[in-house]
Amino acid sequence: MNRILIGNSNNKIGVIKQDTIIIDIKENTNILIKDILFKKYLFNVYDAKLNVLIVNENKRDVNYEINIYKGNVSFNNLSYNSSDVKLDINLNKENSNILVYNSVISKKKQKYEISINHNKKLTNSNIYNNGVTKEDGSILFNVSSFVPKKSKDCVVNQNSKIITLNDTNDNEINPILLIDEFECEAKHAAFIGNFNQNELFYLMSRGLSKQDAMNLLINGLLIGTLDVCFNEKENLKKKLNDDWR
């Protein structure tokens, strides 16, 4: 298992071409990106497991591209107050699977363009977008899944949720499923609104104040859902509590 840190260490992997970094993954790897230094991050995965965690606080737009030639990729993105993000995923061989957990805290207008191309049969994609809007924040999630003909037995899942803590009405979720193959399992869910009153009541009935209950739910929504190890989650929670609230 490789563990690679990009951003706050001297490790340099992959090839850098102008504003793009190209990372080829041929064995099981964990990648932690703490600082967005490039305009584009390109991951090519060849029959391997990849877990990426990106903590994005930068103001610049960023572009991610993931090409999977068989393998499982878990892509976790936690962005606070960052700029627009574009994520392109290409599932290029059978048994290529992608899991995306995209957690967003928005204090200004933000746009997320996510597209998934199921180029071969037996490919899975599970996309979970979770956002919270505060102050002047608003979020747009555009999620497009493409399944062309002959890409049989694909699983396509999109799930997006935005919790509105300010009074914006600009939050928008567009689940787009373009499917040209009958033998395919596809579903999507979208939710924009406030926290469930019953959840708040349940937590408050155990003695938590409303603020504590909301903090717990925000932590749960944005960090609890990520597919990263326990210690990493604790660090992120601490960071979130320290410099965001």
Add this chain to the structure above:
Amino acid sequence: MLEIKDLSVKVENKLVLDKFNLTINDGETHVIMGPNGVGKSTLTKVIMADSNYKVINGDIIYNGKSILKLKTDERARLGIFLAMQNPLEIDGVTNSDFLRTALSSKEKKNINLYSFIKKIDKAKEDLKMPDEMVHRSVNKGFSGGEKKKNEILQMKMLEPEFIMLDEIDSGVDVDALKIVGDNINMYKKDHPSSSYLIITHYTHLLKYVKPDLVHVVKDGKIVKTGDYNLATKIENNGFNFEKVVIEAIDGSEVSE
């Protein structure tokens, strides 16, 4: 401990509790039975200050003070606990985070991690729950029985004084019910002054947890009060309440 005086409650313009009276003293166990939709769960939710229910008349007095104006969390911190009929699943929030925050709120200070782990390990063992549940999301992927056990775990962790158990026995298998019953008894023994309000349809749990009084609720009122035998009579007679009530008024015994 708890006194409910002439309580009337409306939900969506429907009167669900009508001048309801009930007094529960320290260390007593009361059981409420009754058909579906007569306001049993409503009573527990009102005591816990669920905002969906509007109190239009009466008062709730807890340890000599009215709690009607207090919010849900303030009531909980006074030592009122509600084990819910349908515990919610909360994705992403782990049991340990939840309980640690709850305990810190109750004790108004950050709790010691070591004593917390010791306490939760003990509670987990008593309830025969799997080790990894602590780091799992609250009730996420739990079976019906596990959810109910989790409510008892929370009770053991938070150590309330007045405990409401809303259909804690539904969806629980025989072995799990015994564990739940044993744990309630264990808690009762450790906290002799704690009082209980148990809502149930069956006598299953009452075989383990002996009630002091059994109340039958109908149309938002207590129509009959008795002891454990009343609960068995109700179970034997099905929900034929007319019969139970009429015979109770006549003063004659219900034939079995």
